[in-house]
Amino acid sequence: MALIPLNQYVTIIRQGEADEWGEHHTPPIRIRMKCNLNEDSQLVQNQIGKEVVAGMEIIFDKLADIRYEDQIEYTNELNQTITRSPIRITPQRMINGKVVQTAVFA
Template sequence: MALIPLKQTITVYPPGNDDPWNPVPTVPFTLRCRFQEGVEVVTDEHGREVVSSAQIFFDKFPDITAAHTFRYTDESEIERSYDVASIGRKRWLNGKAILTVVYVK
């Protein structure tokens, strides 16, 4: 059970391989999440400050990296594509991850 209700779903697109001789097929998958729009300034993996347009909350520790792309369809059937700006983990006192927050741009 998640710390917050995860009522939405998002489609996750793994990064592809640019090698023309040995391409790796990427299979998109869906995850339950909570999508929250809001502007925040976060630090990306290169140490630069970037503006995040939304936050995506996932339960525990999903297999997501900064190279993944997300596609979200809202209640009015508008589909948007997002790239990762930063990934953060929220942890219990025992050190286990309870939430993963992905800040997207």
Template sequence: MAIIPLKQTIEVKRAPSVDDYGEPVNPTPFTLKCRFVEKSELIKKYSSGTGANQTMSAEVVANGQIFLNGYADILYTDTINYTDESGRTRTFSPLKIEPKRNFGGKAILTVVYV
């Protein structure tokens, strides 16, 4: 159960990749329950590296935050489609992915800035 109510959904599309044998892999899109909060905020955008290899690349304005339950499988190369209450579909790329952890170290929320 999530800390906040997750009444909306997003569709996540992965970029096509190549497997170990050089064959193209087209992953299937998947949906996640979320809470989308529209707000403009100045954030630091990071490169797609992980850990110590991740560097700040620019300061950008994020148009919203997507709250996801637990640790969500979201990558910087993903494309996120969000359909609001009026039926308008918008496409975003993640600018910053930030897991929020409790005292035990378990991820309780993942915040994706778009």
């Protein structure tokens, strides 16, 4: 059970396996996941430490399998589809060390 309500859905688009030349010959994998999504601008640090502006904060239950090379696709209430790449992925832990939710800024 999640700590916060997960009322929205996002689709994670992951590229297929690459061959020895780096070419993707398999179709991308689409994974639909429940989340809590807030569309607002925030100043966050990316994976290399630069400050960048993120337009979405997405919270998933437990430890979500999200990678920096994935694409996140979301359709909002106005039927606009937004596709972004993760800027920062942060698992959030309880005092006992277990991951309770994963926050992704995109």
